[in-house]
Amino acid sequence: MKFERYGIGIAKGLTVTIKHLFRHPTVSQYPEQRLNISRRFRGNELIWNQEKCTGCGTCAKTCPQGAIEIITSTDMAENKYVVEKYEADTGYCIQCGLCIESCPYEALYFSHNFECAKYRRGELVQGKEEMLETPERKVSGYFYPDKAEKLPKQTLLIEKVTEKR
Amino acid sequence: MATAGLNIYHLARLQAVSPDWPGGFWWHWLFFTVVIIGFVLTMVMGVIYIERRGMGRMQSRLGPNRTGPFGLLQPVADAVKVLLKENIVPAAADKLVHWLAPVIAFAPALMLFAVIPFENGALLADLNIGILYVIAISSVSTVGIFMAGWGSSNKYSLLGAMRNVAAIVSYEIPMVLAIVGVVLIAGSLSLNDIVVAQNVPFILLQPLGFLLFFAAGCAEINRSPFDLMEADSELVAGFHTEYSGMKFAMFYLVEYAEAVAISAIIATLFLGGWKGPILPPWLWFVVKIILVFFAMVWTRTTLPRIRIDQLMAFAWKFLFPMSLLNMFITALQVLAGWPTELVWVMIIVNIAVMAILVLVWSRFFFRLGGGRVEI
Amino acid sequence: MAVRTEPFVLNMGPVHPSTHGVFRMRVTLDGEVVVDIEPVFGYLHRGIEKLAEQRTYTGVIPLTDRLDYISSMSNNLAYCLAAEKLAGIKVPERAEYIRVIMSELQRVAALLIAVGAFLNDCGAYFTPFLYMFRERERIVDLFEMASGQRLTYNYMRVGGVSQDLPEEFMPALRKFMDMMPRFMDEYDQLLMQNEILLARAKGVGILSKEQAINCSISGPVLRASGVKWDIRQADPYSIYDRFDFDIPTQTTGDCYDRYRQRVEETRQSLRIIRQAMEQLPSGPVRAEVPHLVRPPVGEAYAHIEAPKGELGFYLVSDNSIAPYRCHIRPPSLINLTALRDMVRGWKIADLIIIFGSIDITVGEIDR
Numbered sequence: 001m002k003f004e005r006y007g008i009g010i011a012k013g014l015t016v017t018i019k020h021l022f023r024h025p026t027v028s029q030y031p032e033q034r035l036n037i038s039r040r041f042r043g044n045e046l047i048w049n050q051e052k053c054t055g056c057g058t059c060a061k062t063c064p065q066g067a068i069e070i071i072t073s074t075d076m077a078e079n080k081y082v083v084e085k086y087e088a089d090t091g092y093c094i095q096c097g098l099c100i101e102s103c104p105y106e107a108l109y110f111s112h113n114f115e116c117a118k119y120r121r122g123e124l125v126q127g128k129e130e131m132l133e134t135p136e137r138k139v140s141g142y143f144y145p146d147k148a149e150k151l152p153k154q155t156l157l158i159e160k161v162t163e164k165r
Numbered sequence: 166m167a168t169a170g171l172n173i174y175h176l177a178r179l180q181a182v183s184p185d186w187p188g189g190f191w192w193h194w195l196f197f198t199v200v201i202i203g204f205v206l207t208m209v210m211g212v213i214y215i216e217r218r219g220m221g222r223m224q225s226r227l228g229p230n231r232t233g234p235f236g237l238l239q240p241v242a243d244a245v246k247v248l249l250k251e252n253i254v255p256a257a258a259d260k261l262v263h264w265l266a267p268v269i270a271f272a273p274a275l276m277l278f279a280v281i282p283f284e285n286g287a288l289l290a291d292l293n294i295g296i297l298y299v300i301a302i303s304s305v306s307t308v309g310i311f312m313a314g315w316g317s318s319n320k321y322s323l324l325g326a327m328r329n330v331a332a333i334v335s336y337e338i339p340m341v342l343a344i345v346g347v348v349l350i351a352g353s354l355s356l357n358d359i360v361v362a363q364n365v366p367f368i369l370l371q372p373l374g375f376l377l378f379f380a381a382g383c384a385e386i387n388r389s390p391f392d393l394m395e396a397d398s399e400l401v402a403g404f405h406t407e408y409s410g411m412k413f414a415m416f417y418l419v420e421y422a423e424a425v426a427i428s429a430i431i432a433t434l435f436l437g438g439w440k441g442p443i444l445p446p447w448l449w450f451v452v453k454i455i456l457v458f459f460a461m462v463w464t465r466t467t468l469p470r471i472r473i474d475q476l477m478a479f480a481w482k483f484l485f486p487m488s489l490l491n492m493f494i495t496a497l498q499v500l501a502g503w504p505t506e507l508v509w510v511m512i513i514v515n516i517a518v519m520a521i522l523v524l525v526w527s528r529f530f531f532r533l534g535g536g537r538v539e540i
Numbered sequence: 541m542a543v544r545t546e547p548f549v550l551n552m553g554p555v556h557p558s559t560h561g562v563f564r565m566r567v568t569l570d571g572e573v574v575v576d577i578e579p580v581f582g583y584l585h586r587g588i589e590k591l592a593e594q595r596t597y598t599g600v601i602p603l604t605d606r607l608d609y610i611s612s613m614s615n616n617l618a619y620c621l622a623a624e625k626l627a628g629i630k631v632p633e634r635a636e637y638i639r640v641i642m643s644e645l646q647r648v649a650a651l652l653i654a655v656g657a658f659l660n661d662c663g664a665y666f667t668p669f670l671y672m673f674r675e676r677e678r679i680v681d682l683f684e685m686a687s688g689q690r691l692t693y694n695y696m697r698v699g700g701v702s703q704d705l706p707e708e709f710m711p712a713l714r715k716f717m718d719m720m721p722r723f724m725d726e727y728d729q730l731l732m733q734n735e736i737l738l739a740r741a742k743g744v745g746i747l748s749k750e751q752a753i754n755c756s757i758s759g760p761v762l763r764a765s766g767v768k769w770d771i772r773q774a775d776p777y778s779i780y781d782r783f784d785f786d787i788p789t790q791t792t793g794d795c796y797d798r799y800r801q802r803v804e805e806t807r808q809s810l811r812i813i814r815q816a817m818e819q820l821p822s823g824p825v826r827a828e829v830p831h832l833v834r835p836p837v838g839e840a841y842a843h844i845e846a847p848k849g850e851l852g853f854y855l856v857s858d859n860s861i862a863p864y865r866c867h868i869r870p871p872s873l874i875n876l877t878a879l880r881d882m883v884r885g886w887k888i889a890d891l892i893i894i895f896g897s898i899d900i901t902v903g904e905i906d907r
Binding site for chain 3: 008038042096
């Protein structure tokens with residue numbers, strides 16, 4: 001510790017910290033104060049549009065983790081695939097979004113939820129019914145700009161700055 | 166100076182509270198023991214809260230605010246949590262030493278308060294060698310810390326303990342020499358008499374002494390920037406790495422009790438102790454303790470840690486000669502006759518002397534050695 | 541007449557507050573002096589290079605996020621450049637600019653963490669770390685807006701970026717760019733001239749120019765030693781030849797220089813972002829690339845200037861949908877090779893800050 005500068009640097013540092021003491025803290029208190037997440041947020045669940053899905057299985061092929069399982073049978077009368085089993089293991093899902101981008105029929109979306117903690121590993125597997133869109137399972141705007149516009153605007157820390165500088 | 170000494174002697178006898186208040190030796194003993202233990206524990210909780218909240222705000226976050234109103238009960242919740250935790254003793258530990266260490270470290274932190282006056286004369290024992298007692302007792306906790314480092318049989322603990330012993334052995338000397346200046350002006354070793362003698366707070370008459378004592382005191386109780394005994398980024402937690410549960414709580418308590426003790430001593434020696442207008446004396450005392458402690462929190466938030474050889478160099482090459490010079494200059498001033506009517510002149514002279522000494526010494530004499538060692 | 545004690549071995553890590561993850565060092569100490577160190581790694585090994593051989597060319601991109609997890613965008617960019625080189629894909633203009641903006645923002649964010657962690661290792665109790673995390677948060681907000689995630693962005697694709705920037709992105713970025721220089725000044729004020737930091741970091745852990753070149757060090761660590769080598773100018777990739785920026789260098793190559801180097805690089809990155817914002821064209825953001833890329837048989841190496849140094853991807857194709865071999869040149873691992881020479885003879889406290897000043901991410905070392 002050479003005092004060639006006679007403690008000027010230390011004094012400068014101390015003024016910065018004492019200034020922060022009188023500034024508004026940057027943090028927000030999570031469960032009570034909720035910030036809006038990104039409109040493109042990649043939630044912890046997948047949402048599946050049963051009507052649009054043709055059962056082609058591109059999503060399952062694209063998934064790098066192999067988290068999507070799809071079993072189809074052929075309906076000869078209507079000349080199309082019937083999706084018998086469609087499961088996404090959100091425990092394996094890494095939320096990369098490749099399945100959503102690859103879906104040629106725009107039948108798969110991310111949900112806008114993030115509080116999806118479960119008590120058992122088995123509960124993490126989403127069955128067909130748990131993948132449908134419901135009011136509490138909102139669709140995220142990831143890869144679908146038209147859906148993003150309906151969601152609330154993201155809260156940005158850069159706009160939340162209350163501290164004076 | 167004989168007359169001044171006589172004056173202080175008279176003043177000390179005129180204290181508001183009689184020496185054995187509230188009556189009888191044992192009542193006095195019991196009352197103050199209870200008061201000291203209660204005071205230390207509540208103050209520790211208070212300063213933990215202040216440190217965590219203050220540091221939080223300085224770091225642009227909130228700090229604990231969930232437990233109780235404004236998070237005031239956070240120290241209580243922490244204490245309950247840590248007391249309920251499992252007490253793990255390493256298999257290779259020296260069990261007795263490991264168990265005894267927190268107790269030995271804790272006792273002196275409490276004993277320090279025996280001679281610190283809360284009000285004029287309101288103290289457990291008005292020793293006429295009070296300041297000597299403070300110095301003697303405060304270094305006992307090193308034994309506890311070294312026992313913790315040794316008994317844990319952990320290399321981090323041992324390194325932390327070795328650093329602590331080295332630091333305290335070095336920093337005791339500038340600390341004592343910094344106090345000598347105060348003692349010379351006050352003409353007494355009793356803390357109560359020192360407070361009584363402070364018509365002007367000694368921080369103004371002894372600015373250099375205050376700086377030296379503050380730095381040495383911070384080093385003595387492992388506060389930043391001298392906290393390298395429990396440097397969390399180097400030695401995990403230093404000497405108490407292997408402690409858990411109740412024994413860890415004891416060390417945590419020791420850390421803050423010592424911080425309160427050093428703050429109290431600084432408040433007593435340099436800031437006029439319980440003296441102050443309007444408010445009751447004990448409240449002034451608490452306010453001053455908190456002020457000093459806040460300065461410690463502030464430096465802890467801002468400053469990086471120094472290295473062990475720099476710590477030693479700072480003690481022996483900066484603090485030690487400066488405190489010698491300070492003692493010498495103060496002695497000269499007292500010998501030449503302390504002009505009580507020209508006290509403001511003395512304050513200005515002393516601050517100028519401090520500035521010149523610090524600048525000259527750091528410019529021309531203070532050099533760091535050490536650095537890289539060839540292997 | 542030096543008193544010698546018996547050397548002993550101290551295990552630092554894998555669980556240690558300042559080994560930046562699960563890095564382990566077997567340190568031989570003589571008292572406080574470091575006699576020898578032996579880095580032990582592999583605690584975070586996930587076999588990313590091997591996993592990449594079983595995934596499609598697009599499917600590898602999420603894996604690259606997890607290499608150096610505090611600069612995912614740069615990893616994405618390096619991989620995508622390699623894959624595009626292999627498949628001969630031309631990237632649209634707008635995508636190139638978005639890539640530059642993203643990777644420079646990522647550099648700012650990663651260097652902020654590097655500086656904050658370094659100062660934290662010096663013992664400034666979390667204050668610089670939290671201040672810099674606050675600024676990183678503003679950048680991460682922007683990334684979240686564009687890509688939908690806050691850590692593993694997975695934003696770039698072979699042949700462009702996954703989706704166009706949302707319309708509220710540019711105003712937010714402009715606001716950030718206006719505020720950032722003031723934040724940077726405040727950090728400089730906080731600790732840049734602090735006497736204790738100067739005493740701790742100046743002259744500590746000197747890495748000489750020759751040694752840095754011999755160890756093939758790259759990135760800020762190399763430039764702090766005085767070598768003017770930056771892949772953005774030495775071998776311009778993407779569209780970096782269109783921007784006007786300086787390569788700051790330092791002289792001595794000690795810890796303090798590495799800290800200063802990072803701060804100055806942050807300012808240069810901001811300069812590049814400002815230019816890219818002005819020039820940003822409109823148009824498509826993704827080239828017409830088939831869903832499963834099948835590059836011709838061959839091999840390609842692409843390297844970029846990641847926040848930590850030269851990050852390279854070497855891909856070998858056998859004309860299938862998955863790379864035959866994917867080799868990664870991680871800057872952290874190679875910068876670490878100089879650690880032993882830098883720390884020998886210094887004290888434990890110096891070991892920590894020298895280690896912190898190299899700025900490693902264990903995810904990249906172990907892969």
